[in-house]
Amino acid sequence: MAARLEIVSPEGLRVDGRRPAEVRRVLTRTGVLSQADGSAYIEQGNTKCLAAVYGPREPVKRAGVLHDRATINVEYNVSSFSSGERRAKLRRDRKLLEIGLMIKQTFETVVATTSFPRSEIDIYLQILQTDGGAVHTAINAATLALIDAGIPMTDYVCACSAGFVNDQAILDLNFLEESADVPTLTVALLPKSGKISMLGLESRLHIDKLEPVIALASDGCMQMKDTLDEAIRISTRNLAKTVLH
Amino acid sequence: MISVSERDYITKGVDRSVRADGRARLDFRDLNLETGMITQASGSCRVTLEGGTDVLVGVKVEVGSIEPDAEAAADADDIDDDGGARTAGGGGPGTDDTTGSSGGGTHARNRGRISCTVACSPSATRVFDPRDVESMCNEYSQLLNRVLNSAHGGVDLAALCIVPGSTCWVLNVDALVLDYGGGLLDAIFAATRGALHNTRIPRATVEQTDGRVEFEIEDEETEIVAGWEDVPLTVSMSKIGYRHIVDPTPLEELCSSARLTVAVNRRGNLCALQKGGEGGIEPSLLAEMVQTAKQLGQTLLSRHDTLLAAEARRIAKGVDPTGFR
Amino acid sequence: MDQDDIEMEIDGEDSLDIHVVTPGEVVTRDSAFMRGHGTYTEDETLVASLAGVVDRVNKLISIKPLRTRYNGEIGDVVVGRITEVAQKRWKVDMNARQDGVLLLSSVNLPGGVQRRKNESDELQMRTFFAEGDMLSAEVQAFFQDGAASLHTRSIKYGKLRNGSLVTVPSALIKRTKSHFVTLPCGVDVILGLNGYIWVAKHVPISPEQANQPDALYHNDNEPIADQEREIIARVSNTILALAKHNNFINDTMIVYAYEAGSSHRVKDILKPDISQEIVQTARAQFQEAQQH
Structure with a gap:
């Protein structure tokens, strides 16, 4: 039996050298897929996610069409080669469907769907590599891709995860930390209003510990907001320069 | 979807060897290749074509059991030097009977295997019916599996054996189609060969003590996939009118009644042949197409090797791949 | 992040003084302005719903996104x-x-x-x-x-x-x-x-x-000679080259870019270095013509 891994050392360092409230290095890029209306790529530490957005466009399925607004479809997929152990692809994995639905509901609150009746907006999220935090990385990638596609939103959706271990809250858990039975909370925040639009908890967490974990996760979301916003500003400015009028 | 006049324009253009993008019938589009961007995989490669096709292949190496049942089917078309070594006596996996497989070469119980899957990201499949996508992925997965596990597949499967008769390396090759712009099958093979070139297998040391065979995996020491250079590439030719073209665009694919895929390796061997599409191909045309494919295959392979050599240099210098950045 | 003062630029096109906003950002708190495309009102403030450049025409403020699906107008x-x-x-x-x-x-x-x-x-x-x-x-x-x-x-x-x-x-x-x-x-x-x-x-x-x-x-094409086919292919590739480099497309730009690429083979026009060269030459020619 291996000794239980010390997630936070007595000196206050985590296995990858981070401090408890430190987010991993984030790298973003938009407009990475030429065929999509909007696309984005995010690396958060070693977690890599690709997002493609199509729409608003003519719906494929008649059944889901709404007469007064656009329907949002989210497909969340994890590549077979993405994690430490190869996962065989299960057709229509229920967990993946559930995550897709959760993300869809999150974005329905911010995307101005009433501007586009009878059309659909498709968000395709592909996890290429996962080292923990796949869901919140995917949400952030989706936000960037929607903005890249020029789809109006009332606010950003910024997400991050936090957990509680060794008597303290830690931010942005990696794979090792997530698999070490650390209760992990994934939070999606709308920065302008400060409202939480999504909350997911994987295991049990004592009610007393909930507040500090949510607070830390929200802080992480605000940090993500700064990172995402900076990226959008730079790419917008660059695009504005090349499209001569 | 295509109009009658576009179909006519394309067909006549193909006949005159002036395609809609100015290419001649046997011209390929430029191909971009990059390896190693999925750091947690044992190997990876992404291939993009000018025109949108985008394929990412990840290889994950794992320790597996040599399947006893696989022998019967696999050995059926194997050249087996051992003759009668397949008879009872060689038990299932985990046995320590290693006597029946000395030397062995191509004996099914002395080799590892490659397991391939092709999947399409939903962003790539908008143009197709979902059932067509599924059958296309199945068809391509089967072809990859057949080719790579066959005698001419390139990869030295015997070298993947860890403990003869019981344990071996399994190379899981997963191809993900990120975007579609025509010429998909050839791009998948190109990305697969690139990913195998990039794949590193941990070293396995085998010890025999007191009649028990044990093996140890050392993550720090890795080896290349022996035989990757002999992995074939495919040249798919689409029949349009009375002619055939390579590397079709989506509209050209709509005009094509039949497709012939030829797998060729760097020795010039024909490794596989597969016909797709509903139309027929005249036998005389078939022979011509195969000959053309063999020649084009050599050109493709030398281009591929040049790109891979450049990748190897980049990696040696410690420069990170661009990936999606 | 939020700006209390109104920072309005006249004609956001000028690359030196463009006002970039992102979703959720306050564009102005002055209620005299009317909300145009890409904005929404919250309390008394005008907020951006797109990432883009602020465009003010008299009292109407709208945001021009750099990339969006076609949204037509009558007469298009x-x-x-x-x-x-x-x-x-x-x-x-x-x-x-x-x-x-x-x-x-x-x-x-x-x-x-x-x-x-x-x-x-x-x-x-x-x-x-x-x-x-x-x-x-x-x-x-x-x-x-x-x-x-x-x-x-x-x-x-x-x-x-x-x-x-x-x-x-x-x-x-x-x-x-x-x-x-x-x-x-x-x-x-x-x-x-x-x-x-x-x-x-x-x-x-x-x-x-x-x-x-x-x-x-009818669906019948006219007979088309090889040379005509080549020119059609050349124009097609030229247009794609302009698009790749995010350059606007009209007849003048197509002509400039066509001329700039005339020494290259048709199929080479889309190679990255060649298309870049063609587009840069065409742009330079366009800017020069603008000054006269």
Whole structure:
């Protein structure tokens, strides 16, 4: 039996050298897929996610069409080669469907769907590599891709995860930390209003510990907001320069 | 979807060897290749074509059991030097009977295997019916599996054996189609060969003590996939009118009644042949197409090797791949 | 992040002084301004819903995104593909937010074909436009749900032949006087504002032909010589090269870029270094012409 891994050392360092409230290095890029209306790529530490957005466009399925607004479809997929152990692809994995639905509901609150009746907006999220935090990385990638596609939103959706271990809250858990039975909370925040639009908890967490974990996760979301916003500003400015009028 | 006049324009253009993008019938589009961007995989490669096709292949190496049942089917078309070594006596996996497989070469119980899957990201499949996508992925997965596990597949499967008769390396090759712009099958093979070139297998040391065979995996020491250079590439030719073209665009694919895929390796061997599409191909045309494919295959392979050599240099210098950045 | 002062720039086009905003950002707190495209109101403030450049026209503030799906205006020239034949109407893929609608009553029926009841059945309708057909049309109106209603009631519109389709981002097509262009090299280009561009051999149509039942809706191409094919391919690739480098597309730019690429083989125009060189040369030429 291996000794239980010390997630936070007595000196206050985590296995990858981070401090408890430190987010991993984030790298973003938009407009990475030429065929999509909007696309984005995010690396958060070693977690890599690709997002493609199509729409608003003519719906494929008649059944889901709404007469007064656009329907949002989210497909969340994890590549077979993405994690430490190869996962065989299960057709229509229920967990993946559930995550897709959760993300869809999150974005329905911010995307101005009433501007586009009878059309659909498709968000395709592909996890290429996962080292923990796949869901919140995917949400952030989706936000960037929607903005890249020029789809109006009332606010950003910024997400991050936090957990509680060794008597303290830690931010942005990696794979090792997530698999070490650390209760992990994934939070999606709308920065302008400060409202939480999504909350997911994987295991049990004592009610007393909930507040500090949510607070830390929200802080992480605000940090993500700064990172995402900076990226959008730079790419917008660059695009504005090349499209001569 | 295509109009009658576009179909006519394309067909006549193909006949005159002036395609809609100015290419001649046997011209390929430029191909971009990059390896190693999925750091947690044992190997990876992404291939993009000018025109949108985008394929990412990840290889994950794992320790597996040599399947006893696989022998019967696999050995059926194997050249087996051992003759009668397949008879009872060689038990299932985990046995320590290693006597029946000395030397062995191509004996099914002395080799590892490659397991391939092709999947399409939903962003790539908008143009197709979902059932067509599924059958296309199945068809391509089967072809990859057949080719790579066959005698001419390139990869030295015997070298993947860890403990003869019981344990071996399994190379899981997963191809993900990120975007579609025509010429998909050839791009998948190109990305697969690139990913195998990039794949590193941990070293396995085998010890025999007191009649028990044990093996140890050392993550720090890795080896290349022996035989990757002999992995074939495919040249798919689409029949349009009375002619055939390579590397079709989506509209050209709509005009094509039949497709012939030829797998060729760097020795010039024909490794596989597969016909797709509903139309027929005249036998005389078939022979011509195969000959053309063999020649084009050599050109493709030398281009591929040049790109891979450049990748190897980049990696040696410690420069990170661009990936999606 | 939030700005308390109004920072309005006149004509956000000037690359030195563009005002970039992102979703959720306050654009102005002055309630005198009206909200235009890409903004929404919250309490008394005007907030951006898109990432883009602020554009102020008198009291109207809107945000121009740099990339977006085609959203048409009445009078726009568009190029589209028939996706469906329905009761007295066709549906047209225009790479827009919804498919466009072409009503039977909005097309020219050749003289001699009477508007009888049975002409609206689908079999008869397919003799005009069938699934897959390419056409040019004009936006005449919008339905309540935002779908465009198209018409082909002028002789310059209708079924497209003798060439091929090039697709570019719609934001790169500028509104000009004429979207039907004949280039000096002898090729016709129809610049659909929706980003679909038709490049074809120049084939003039005479008014007399317009009344022949077959003339408007037949599917036969004219004979096209190899050289003509090459020029069509060259123009197509030139347009794609401009699009790749995010350059706007109109007849002038196409001509400049065509000339800049004339020394290269047609199929090489899309190679990254060559296309970059061509676009840069064309841009320089354009800017020089602007100064005179």
